[in-house]
Amino acid sequence: MSNTDLQSDLKSLVPLFKPESIAIIGASSNPAKPSGQPLVALTQCGFKGHVYPVNPNYRTLLGLHCYPSLTDIPGPVDLCIIAVPARMTLTALEECAAKGVRGVIIFTSGFAEVGNEGAIIQQQMTALARKTGMRICGPNCMGIFSAQNALMANFAVTELPDKVLVPDYLGFISQSGGFGVAIYEMIKEKGYGFSHFVSTGNEANLEFSHYLGYMAADNKTRVIGGYLEGLKDGQKFLQAADMALANNKPVMLMKAGRYPASAKAAASHTGALVGSEKVYSAVFKQKGIIRIDNLEEFLNMLSIMHSGKIPCGKRIAILATSGGSGVMLADKCAHYGLDVVPLQEETRLALAALLPDFASTANPVDITSAIITQPGLLEQCAQIVIKDPGVDMMIVAYWTEFGNRSILNQMIRVEQSTNKPVFNLIWGPEKAAQEAMHYMNNNLIPAGREVDFIIKSMATLAEYHIFVQSRKETTMLGPEIPINAREKAAVLLNNLGPGTRLSEHTAKQVLRAYGIPTTREQLATTMEEALAAAETIGYPVVMKIESPDILHKTDAGGVLLNIRTPEEVTTGLHQLLNNARVYKADADIKGVLVQQMLPDNGIEMIVGISKDSTFGSTVLVGLGGIFVEALEDVALRVAPVSPLDAQEMLSELKGQRVLDGLRGRLPADKQALLDIIQRLSRLAVDFPQIAELDINPLIVFPKGEGACAADALIAME
Amino acid sequence: MSNTDLQSDLKSLVPLFKPESIAIIGASSNPAKPSGQPLVALTQCGFKGHVYPVNPNYRTLLGLHCYPSLTDIPGPVDLCIIAVPARMTLTALEECAAKGVRGVIIFTSGFAEVGNEGAIIQQQMTALARKTGMRICGPNCMGIFSAQNALMANFAVTELPDKVLVPDYLGFISQSGGFGVAIYEMIKEKGYGFSHFVSTGNEANLEFSHYLGYMAADNKTRVIGGYLEGLKDGQKFLQAADMALANNKPVMLMKAGRYPASAKAAASHTGALVGSEKVYSAVFKQKGIIRIDNLEEFLNMLSIMHSGKIPCGKRIAILATSGGSGVMLADKCAHYGLDVVPLQEETRLALAALLPDFASTANPVDITSAIITQPGLLEQCAQIVIKDPGVDMMIVAYWTEFGNRSILNQMIRVEQSTNKPVFNLIWGPEKAAQEAMHYMNNNLIPAGREVDFIIKSMATLAEYHIFVQSRKETTMLGPEIPINAREKAAVLLNNLGPGTRLSEHTAKQVLRAYGIPTTREQLATTMEEALAAAETIGYPVVMKIESPDILHKTDAGGVLLNIRTPEEVTTGLHQLLNNARVYKADADIKGVLVQQMLPDNGIEMIVGISKDSTFGSTVLVGLGGIFVEALEDVALRVAPVSPLDAQEMLSELKGQRVLDGLRGRLPADKQALLDIIQRLSRLAVDFPQIAELDINPLIVFPKGEGACAADALIAME
Incomplete structure (x- = not known):
């Protein structure tokens, strides 16, 4: 599916976000009930379109004419909210279809999340939506809030926020209603305005990714947030991202759902399959998605970004009023990957002119308690430091006293005079600190008490910016894939039965079609062929048994290394056939693979393709050998893998230093390795039916000498 | 130095903590100045002893007779505070010595922290203290506060706290004055009482460890906290711990000072050398010291422990009022190493009887919004869950509304009815949550908003408890060291020049003296000896050049493996001598080491001894090979290493799974490895002059087959 697909899909979401007429099936006037809340809120908060309550038990509701059924409504209905019991829901949905409604929100629970019977009804909803093109949000959801048109089509956000300091800021999508609302409340309280808030429920029709795409295209949304348990369609998510x-x-x-315990909890919560944490984590890196570890960091990031600020690099300056807190902050910055850079000479001289002798003008700058006796000192120092061209952002830590605005106002001026992020770390007795943070917050100045969350959020934003820039600036070209690669591979890969495993020999032919170097080798079916092959390839050679019935050749005594003479080829062949017979008497022996013996100056790596149930084909790379098996040190990305992605995969490996040449070894040919990763990516894209492909080992030789697949295996879906 | 040393030392601290008379040299009555603050506070806060201001410029101060000099004071003086300019400090200290004062606190700055000149004066202070036995806190410190006797001998804590909910709780030692006071204020505000607060300053005489030892012995202190940049004497710290x-x-x-940036900052802050992070981290693990990563976690731990509660294991139950927050909490618990265990059948049935159908009785328990409609439901459920015998602790997450006490009171009753820790995670609008937390805090109930800090603090306490229990319960015996090990090794190790490096052959003799198996080997100086040695040891053998001038034998072509016949011995010997000549013409060749060739079914490890400048000899272990060099996967402990320490070292290795037998390999002989670690520990204790000892590689064979040092090296200090 191409991007255009999701984009054209998105038009169909308009009735859910910008309806001109809304019907509520099962409406009531009770503001404490899901059936009453949207009716009350829609009529009171300024929604401009038509609102039609539908309920056979009432003539009017809140002064509006109440219709016995949907078909009784005279005009067209763009959006319909269904708030009837589970057993009546499907009928209501069918009425919507009949009426030509294009968008439906189903509050009702009791479907896929409660068991099989409910799942079947939910499937019928899905089928009906697909047939009619009608779009469904839910079931088992809290609905949609959209600020622009006061669309209160939900039972979570029931009034417009009274304080919006930053309008048209955040769109939020939640796979948990209750938790989503909790997050909504905390963000709203800070004064950050929501463009939209969506509780997605069971996603019978519209999925998380649809809303993500809608908000990505929506010009009233600047930042998108979400709570995600699992995706139904990973490809759609990639497009939206x-x-x-x-x-x-x-x-x-x-x-x-990172861990088994929480994945299980998620499954019993919304029936969501959380998928592979490894793959999700890779996708987030690949698409520059900021992973929120906790709400405090989220709020911190929002507090930095609302004015368009973002750290342009990782260089941070620390200003503190005590030496110890400066040291502690430097620790935290280093921990989260920020660079506590030396300040420029000019900056230090300017600081020295202001500060007492026992202060420190190094980074962290220790202003000392002189801050108390010299009014305006903090502002002066902060202005000097933030102007240092070697600094991307600043954190300023100080003690506050209740109601004392002087230092706070100094810092507000500093923040407003620069386009670099400045974060205030406010120490002090709780009441005073709370009051100070409240003041700063109302002035939209980033301020907090939790060192870890503050510094991690700054580091995360810096990484995000670096990611975005790298994607804009880089125009690296991938390797050239042989023009007929696909055709050549198709001969070998198409029309295979499900679960087929290709022999090493065939698998390597596929690799060669895509320009991936493999050992020189020949399949020999007679002694003469074996001897001739060894001669052609050149001694020493490797000999391997070739049989679809023997997958673990080493275990079967099916591999002989370092065969140096024709005599050894002769005895070797007998030995291999013998071993195969012992291992599996009726094995179908295709012959013996005579193979180039690779020099031992390379590094063993593992590269391959693996199919993920959510995101499709992924490409992976790791260091070979037993230690890596112990450490699970593997990096992966979803195909297609860009040249930059491939580089980031390598730099993610814990053992990456091995590639740079440890203990006097020569650095490895990283370029050859990167090249192979991208060729595999193309192969994965061309043949999504590959379930697994392993090159193990891939031998990567010293720089300039390339790499070579020593063994390979392909398994089809 | 034995424990008794530190303990007898501690008596000398009594004048600093329990003086009956205090003189203040340089006293003033200005409560805004360090010279005035203690005088004001001592006279106003109820200190019972004598207070003598000393200042030639006043006749009286705050109604007290002011003495022109210390010698004019008629009675004895236990403690003297010096608050005079730097240039007058040494003279004042000499007066203290002359007067027979036993404890001195020097507020004055301007010594080691400002440069060489100051450092020299500080050394004179140290010398004077050593000569007279007088004890000094500081210089460049904020002094000592001790609650018990209202000892306000400082300029940080200038009044007694007005709210002490938990008296006699915490002793705190800080190497940063300003930051220490900030921490003090935050803890005080929660109502946790300090037994003592010490700002240690430059530690010219008394060190961090002295105060730690004092508080460890003090019966008014239950928990000890501190801010530490670096220790002067690691051994003293180990004793105190x-x-x-x-x-x-x-x-x-x-x-x-974990990272280079912060270590540099610490050095410029108090001149503290932060030491090796690796070694500090090992020492903390070895002695069960809880490392505080941030103040919030510290406060959380204090809020759990004050009533004597501590989680007895890692099994946590989660109660939440929304499915999503339960999933998120389960994620966090797993992340911090807690077990989100299944609840017992009985517990689940009891919950099911109370909860609606769509709630979850699994762990995390999702109580759902039924909490709103069923008063008392939270308390009932929490009581059921916390009584589950499979649960060590509980976290309960709920939404709060301003001023609503009902749920809070329910949770107070739950907390008070159990001796298992219960933490309240309070969601809600900030003002409401703050108010709720304040209420809980005043009732001494653990409550907070920051999920990460809460769960990490619970996990940390569980680990601490497990550590303490393991030390109490385990009576594992270490290996028996040969009775004459020390004497045998002394012959080889004593009377060596500084920096001497022992040859492989000699180093292995030292190892064998301590019962560490090494390859069988003989040093041959003639061809005949070489042949005879190979015969005795048994073919195949390894041959290595033995020369103090050739340290990197492999690089010099000085190692031949797999010598299978007498002929190969003959050619090998020539080859080795030739290679040595080429490598270093004038090398002093001691002969050729003929060595047992070890079977290849073992795992290569590295074990050794390394001397740390702060803590002395450490023992280390890691997996061998190039990957570990890349990953720096090494565990260490300060000698002596207990059997339990050794086990924990192994389980700390990232690659530890290699020892358990990966990919069909046999599990390694861990016991042999543990045994060798402890033998090395004994060797390190017996010979602290060993700067470095490397067994690289140590080959660890499959279980039951032992381990063997294949190569070894010893370097003396």
């Missing part, structure tokens, strides 16, 4: 990236909209997601 | 452990007092330290 690409749209957000193209439109310069940060996507910040809390993804639950 | 042992005392705290023996007295069941948790020690919770914030250790700064």
Whole structure:
């Protein structure tokens, strides 16, 4: 599916976000009930379109004419909210279809999340939506809030926020209603305005990714946030993420279910399959999605970004009023990957002119308690430091006293005079600090008490910016794939039965079609062929048994290394056939693979393709050998893998230093390795039916000498 | 130095903490100045002893007779505070010595922290203290506060706290004055009482460890906290930590300077050398010291422990009022190493009887919004869950509304009815949540908003408890060291020049003396000896050049493996001598080492001894090979290493799974490895002059087959 697909899909979401007429099936006037809340809120908060309560038990509701059924409504209905018991829901949905409604929100629970019977009804909803093109949000959801048109089509956000300091800021999508509302409340309280808030429920029709795409395209949304347990269609998510990236909209997601315990909990919560944490984590890196670990960091990031600020690099300056807190902050900055850079000479001289002798003008700058006796000192120092061209952002830590605005006002002026992020770390007795943070918050100045959350959020934004820039600036070309690669491979890969495993020999032919170097080798079916092959390839050679019935050749005594003479080929062949017979008497022996013996100056790597049930084909790379098996040190990305992605995969490996040449070894040919990763990516895209492909080992030789697949295996879906 | 040393030392601290008379040299009555603050506070806060201001410029101060000099004071003086300019400080200290003062606190700055000149004066202070036995706190410190006797001998804590909910709780030691006071204020505000607060300053005489030992022995202190940049004497610290452990007092330290950037900052802050982060981190693990990563966690731990509660294991139950927040909490618990265990059948049935159908009785328990409609439901459920015998602790997450006490009171009753820790995670609008937390805090109930800090603090306490229990319960015996090991090794190790490096052959003799198996080997100086040695050892053998001038034998072509016949011995010997000549023409060749060739079914490890400048000899272990070099996967402990320490070292290795037998390999002989670690520990204790000892590789064979040092090296200090 191409981007255009999701984009054209998105038009169909308009009735859910910008309806001109809304019907509520099962409406009531009770503001404490899901059936009453939207009716009350829609009529009281300024929604401009038509609102039609539908309920056979009432003539009027809140002064509006109440219709016995949907068909009784005279005009067209864009959006319909269904708030009837589970057993009546499907009928109501069918009425919507009959009426030509294009968008439906189903509050009702009791479907896929409660068991099989409910799942079947939910499937019928899905089928009906697909047949009619009608779009469904839910079931088992809290609905949609959209600020622009006061669309209160939900039972979570029931009034417009009274304080919006930053309008048209955040769109939020939640796979948990209750938790989503809790997040909504905390963000709203800070004064950050929501463009839209969506509770997605069971996603019978519209999925998380649809809303993500809609908000990526929506010009009233600047930042997108979400709580995610699991995706139904990973490819759609990738498209939506690409749209957000193209439109310069940060996507910040809390993804639950990292560990078995929580994955199980998620499954019993919304029936969501949380998928592979490894793959999700890779996708987030690949698409520049900011992973939210906790709400405090989320709020911190929002507090930095609302004015368009973002750290342009990782260089941070620290200003503190005590030496110890400066040291502690430097620790935290280093911990989260920020650079506590030396300040420029000019900066230090300017600081020295202001500060007492026992202060420190190094980074961290220790202003000392002189801050108390010299009014305006903090502002002066902060202005000097933030102007240092070697600094991308600043954190300023100080003690506050209740109601004392002087220092706070100094810092407000500093923040407003620069386009670099400045974060205030406010120490002090709780009441005083709370009051100070409240003041700063109302002035939209980033301020907090939790060192870890503050510094991590700054580091995360810096990484995000670096990611975005790298995607804009880099125009690296991938390797040239042989023009007929696909055709050649198709001969070998198409028309195979499900679960087929290709022999090493065939698998390597596929690799060679895509320009991936493999050992020189020949399949020999007679002694003469074996001897001739060894001669052609050149001694020493490797000999391997070739049989679809023997997958683990080493275990079967099916591999002989370092065969140096024709005599050894002769005895070797007998030995291999013998071993095969012992291992599996009726094995179908295709012959013996005579293979080039690779020099031992290379590094063993593992590269391959693996199919993920959510995102499709992924490409992976790791260091070979037993230690890596112990450490699970593997990096992966979803195909297609860009040249930059491939580089980031390598730099993600814990053992990456091995490639740089440890203990006097020569650095490895990283370029050859990167090249192979991208060739595999193309292969994966061309043949999504490959379930697994392993090159193990891939031998990577010293720089300039290339790499070579020593063994390979392909398994089809 | 034995424990008794530190303990007898501690008596000398009594004048600093329990003086009956205090003189203040340079006293003033200005409560805004360090010279005035203690005088004001001592006279106003109820200190019972004598207070003597000393200042030639006043006749009286605050109604007290003011003495022109210390010698004019008629009675004895236990403690003297010096608050005079730097140039007058040494003279004042000499007067203290002359007067027979036993404890001195020097506020004055301008010594080692400002440069060489100051450092020289500070050394004179140290010398004077050593000569007279007088004890000094500081210089460049904020002094000592001790609650018990209202000892306000400082300029940080200038009044007694007005709210002490938990008296006689925490002793705190800080290597940063300003930051220490900030921490003090935050803790005080929660109502946790300090027994003592010490700002240690430059530690010219008394060190961090002295205060730690004092508080470990003090019966008014239950928990010890501190901010630490670097220790002068690591051994003293180990003793103090042992005392705290023996007295069941948790020690919770914030250790700064983990990274180069912060280490540099610490050096310019107090001139503290932060030491090796690796070694500090090992020492903390070895002594059960709780490392504080941030103040919020510290406060959380204090809020759990004050009533004597501590999680007895890692099994946590989660109660939440929304499915999503339960999933998120399960994620966090797993992340921090807690077990989100299944609840017992009985517990689940009891919950099911109370909860609606769509709630979840699994762990995390999702109580759902039924909490709103069923008053008392939360308390009932929480009581059921916390009684589950499979649960060690509980976290309960709920939404709060301003001023609504009902749920809070329910949770107070739950907390008070159990001796298992229960933490309240309070969601809600900030004002409401703050108010709720304040209420809980005043009732001494653990409550907070920051999920990460809460769960990490619970996990940390569980680990601490498990550590303490393991030390109490385990009576594992270490290996028996040969009775004459020390004497045998002394012959080889004593009377060596500084920096001497022992040859492989000699180093292995030292190892064998301590019962560490090495390859069988003989040093041959003639061809005949070489042939005879190979015969005795048994073919195949390894041959290595033996020369003090050739340290990197492999690089010099000085190692031949797999010598299978007498002929190969003959050619090998020539080859080795030839290679040595080429490598270094004038090398002093001691002969050729003929060595047993070890079977290849073992795992290569590295074990050794390394001397740390702060803590002395450490023992280390890691997996061998190039990957570990890339990953720096090494565990270490300070000698002596207990059997339990050794086990924990192994389980700390990232690659530890290699030892358990990966990919069909046999599990390795861990016991042999543990045994060798402890033998090395004994060797390190017996010969502290060993700067470095490397066994690289140590080959560890499959279980039951032992281990063997294949190569070894010893370097003396």
